[in-house]
Amino acid sequence: APQPARRPLVHAPPAAAAPPAATIPGNGIAHVNAERSAEPAASHTQSAEPGNGIVEPAPLTDEQLAIQTECIIEEYRSSADRQELGKSLDSLGRLNRTGFVRHAVTHSVSSWARNRETRYLLASLFSVAVNSHNGPDGRLLSQFNGQDGRLLSQQNICDGFHQFFNYAVEFGLREDNPKLWDALADLLVHCIAARVVTMASLSRLLPDSFVASDEIVSVVVALFRRLKAQTNPSSIALCCTGNFDLLQRLFAMSLSDARIVQLLQALEESECINVDPSFYIYRAYQRNVPPDAVLAWLKEHIPAELSFSLAVTQKVAAPLILYSAVESNLFTAGENDKEPRVKFEELLGLFKRRLLKPLLQYTQNSDQDRKLDNELQCLIEAQRFCYLTNFHSGVLCNYFQVFYELEIVVEDTYYAWQKSSSQALGRQHAVKEVQSFLTFLEKGDDDLVEDETDPALGA
Numbered sequence: 034a035p036q037p038a039r040r041p042l043v044h045a046p047p048a049a050a051a052p053p054a055a056t057i058p059g060n061g062i063a064h065v066n067a068e069r070s071a072e073p074a075a076s077h078t079q080s081a082e083p084g085n086g087i088v089e090p091a092p093l094t095d096e097q098l099a100i101q102t103e104c105i106i107e108e109y110r111s112s113a114d115r116q117e118l119g120k121s122l123d124s125l126g127r128l129n130r131t132g133f134v135r136h137a138v139t140h141s142v143s144s145w146a147r148n149r150e151t152r153y154l155l156a157s158l159f160s161v162a163v164n165s166h167n168g169p170d171g172r173l174l175s176q177f178n179g180q181d182g183r184l185l186s187q188q189n190i191c192d193g194f195h196q197f198f199n200y201a202v203e204f205g206l207r208e209d210n211p212k213l214w215d216a217l218a219d220l221l222v223h224c225i226a227a228r229v230v231t232m233a234s235l236s237r238l239l240p241d242s243f244v245a246s247d248e249i250v251s252v253v254v255a256l257f258r259r260l261k262a263q264t265n266p267s268s269i270a271l272c273c274t275g276n277f278d279l280l281q282r283l284f285a286m287s288l289s290d291a292r293i294v295q296l297l298q299a300l301e302e303s304e305c306i307n308v309d310p311s312f313y314i315y316r317a318y319q320r321n322v323p324p325d326a327v328l329a330w331l332k333e334h335i336p337a338e339l340s341f342s343l344a345v346t347q348k349v350a351a352p353l354i355l356y357s358a359v360e361s362n363l364f365t366a367g368e369n370d371k372e373p374r375v376k377f378e379e380l381l382g383l384f385k386r387r388l389l390k391p392l393l394q395y396t397q398n399s400d401q402d403r404k405l406d407n408e409l410q411c412l413i414e415a416q417r418f419c420y421l422t423n424f425h426s427g428v429l430c431n432y433f434q435v436f437y438e439l440e441i442v443v444e445d446t447y448y449a450w451q452k453s454s455s456q457a458l459g460r461q462h463a464v465k466e467v468q469s470f471l472t473f474l475e476k477g478d479d480d481l482v483e484d485e486t487d488p489a490l491g492a
Contacts, residue, residue, distance in 0.1 A: 038297060045289055046193075052230065055373070056263065060461070062451070069188070079435040089126045089127060090124065090125060090126035090128070090129070091126070091128070092126075092128045092129060093125070093129050095132070096132065096138045096228050098125075098129055098132045098136055099136045099140075101124075101125060101129075102133050102137050102140060102452050103121070103136075104121075105118070105121045105125075105133070105137075106137060106140065106151065106154065106155065106158065108121060108204060108239075109121075109154065109157075109158050109324060110151075110154055110250055112314055113157075114348075115161050115165055118158065118161060118162065118184065119184055119227065122162065122184045126408075129186075129440065130184075130185055130186075130193075130268075131189050131193045132193070132196070133185075133189075133191020133193070134159075134185065134189055134192070134194065134197075135193045135194075135195075135196040135197045135200065135222055136156055136188055137158075137159075137193075137198055137215075137272060138155075138193065138194060138220065138417040139201075139206075140288045141155045141220055142210075142213055142216035142217045142375070143210065143216075143218060144210075144216070145210075145212035145216045145219075146378060146487050148216065149219070149237070152216065152219050152220040152223055155220065155223075156190050156220065156223035156224045156226070156227040156229060157227060159185065159190065159224060159227065159229040160224075160408055161184070162183070162184035162185035162228035163183065163184075163185050163187065163190060163229055164183075164229075165183070165184070166308045168198070174483055178182070185296065187234070189239055190229065190238070190408070191237050192229065193232075193241075194238035195238070195240045196440035198238075198239065198240055199240060199242065199243070201213065202242075202243065202246065202320045204247065206440070207248070210305040213250045214251050214255040215255045215258075215259070217252065217255070218252070218255040218256040218258070218259040218260075219259055219410070221235065221238075221256060221259075222256070222259050222260060222263055222271065224404045225274065226263075226271060228368060230441070231274040231275040231344075232271065232272055232273075232276065232277045232309075232344075233274065233275020233276055233277070233344065234275065235275075235277050236278050236279050236282060237280070239252075241282075243244060244279070244282055244283065245286060249283075249288065249296075249305060250295065250296050250299050251275060251277075252297075254300060254303050256306070257303065257305040257306075257308045257309065257312075258305055260272065260301060260305070260308045260309070261305045261308050268308050269310070269334055269335060269339075270339070272308065272310060272311075272348070273310070273335060273336075273339045273342065273344055273345055273348065274344055275344045275347060275348075276344070276347035276348045276351045276414075277311065277313055277349060278294075278417070278421075280293050280296075280312070280315060280351075281309070281351065281355055281417070281418055281421050282421060284355060284358075284359070284421075284422070285421040285422045285423075288422065290359045292465065293399070294319075297312065297315070297316050297319075300312065301316070307330075307334075309347045309348075310331060310334070310335060310345075310348045310349070311349075311351055311352045312352070312358075313327075313330065314327060314331075314348075314349065314352040314392070315352035315354065315355060315356055317330070318352075318353070318360075318387065319356070319422060322387075323393060324377045324388040324392060326333060327392060328391060328392060328395060330393060331392075332395075333343065333348070338341050340395070341396055341398040341403060341407065342396075342398060343406060343407065343410045345396050346396040346397075346410040346411065346415060347410060348413040349392055349393065349396055350393060350410065350411045350415075351414050351417070351418070352464040352486045353389050353392055353393060354414055354415055354418050354432065354467055357383055357384065357387075357389065358418070358428070360383055360387075361376075361377070361379050361380045361383045362379075363380070363425065363428055363431075364422065364425060364428075370463045373427055373431075376427060376431060377431050377435070380431050380432075380435055381438060381439075383436050384435055385439075390439050391410060392442055393436075393441050394441060405443070405446050405449065408436075408441070408442045408443065408446040409449055409450055411442055411444060412436070412446065412447070412450045413450075413458070415429060415432040415433065415436075416459075417427060417457050417458050417461065419432075419459075419463065419466070420459045420462075421456040422461050424459060424463070424466055426466075427466075428466075429463060429466045429467055430467045430469065432465055433447070433467050433470050434470055437470075437474075444474055447470075447471065447474055448474075451464070
């Protein structure tokens with residue numbers, strides 16, 4: 034079998050800084066698989082904070098927490114004081130903060146018209162709580178979050194939204210409030226604009242059970258309609274804060290694109306398919322739009338200052354990886370019986386035939402260090418996709434080799450990926466999947482041991 038040509042090595046950049054364990058790079062929120070239940074019932078016991086003598090408030094009943102939440106929102110409306118907000122949330126204690134998020138979201142979306150200002154206010158409150166450490170006098174805002182001092186963690190936000198979605202479905206909130214998802218979309222856009230979440234972390238707010246339901250289409254259509262109406266900052270600017278990986282999650286649930294097609298059709302009917310570049314790219318390739326036209330659309334709609342960002346690399350690489358996996362039938366029943374070389378050649382042929390390389394290289398900066406960072410993001414997106422699909426045998430190795438064969442990713446970038454200490458996205462499993470390819474890179478052509486069953490060799 035013909036082997037990929039070796040290219041001269043360049044100086045390898047230091048490995049990228051590792052995100053916290055169990056955190057998906059670029060989204061700031063830990064990946065949550067387990068569904069969260071509602072807040073526990075009230076307890077009459079109080080627990081002392083270890084080592085500091087501070088007594089933390091006990092869990093509140095659901096009714097008590099709902100009342101307290103509305104009081105805190107109204108207090109913040111009248112004062113907008115961070116220190117006072119810190120005192121109010123400390124009065125709840127850590128055990129009630131996730132419930133506070135859930136009740137705050139529920140309250141703000143309970144009426145589309147009446148609570149319009151409240152949704153904007155709540156996004157501001159969340160932004161202060163998530164992004165601020167200290168008050169104006171330098172003191173920590175929260176006495177219960179140790180040296181961090183944040184009023185709410187990203188996990189509080191994530192779990193609170195999980196509880197809201199589960200609560201909304203269980204109690205049929207949309208039946209009494211037909212504009213529920215429009216109000217929620219309004220809140221989410223305000224939260225993205227206020228840097229509470231990014232488009233990359235938005236998917237983490239949606240529990241798996243909700244993504245699997247029919248309601249997910251209505252929520253995404255409402256979200257994209259609201260984004261389309263956004264002017265300052267623009268919808269493209271907000272979308273380019275990260276990749277909303279819902280398409281990948283929908284595919285991972287059934288290893289089929291049937292629900293993706295359903296969602297994209299609904300977005301087209303609502304005339305908002307072009308709001309997010311990732312969704313546009315996937316649909317354009319599905320519809321056989323010429324690659325030159327797709328590239329021209331990206332250059333026209335994505336501001337030049339954002340085009341080389343890692344977030345935009347995410348948004349371009351993720352749909353192309355998903356599209357190529359679907360189109361080359363990598364997950365179709367019976368495909369596992371094919372020889373590894375056949376699988377590799379089919380994937381490589383698709384990349385060449387559909388000219389995916391120019392799209393993947395669109396975001397690569399001419400600056401060498403930043404170019405390697407963009408290339409590294411392509412590898413991470415392939416790893417993320419395989420992580421979501423439970424590392425289907427040989428898939429990640431095939432993508433790594435295709436990127437190498439087409440010179441989308443240079444050797445140094447593979448070494449940077451290999452040296453990363455991050456344990457996120459199934460790191461150990463990913464390294465095992467591509468070990469044969471990494472060994473090939475290290476040994477070179479002269480030392481390469483032929484192995485007809487090795488997918489890294491395409492034979």
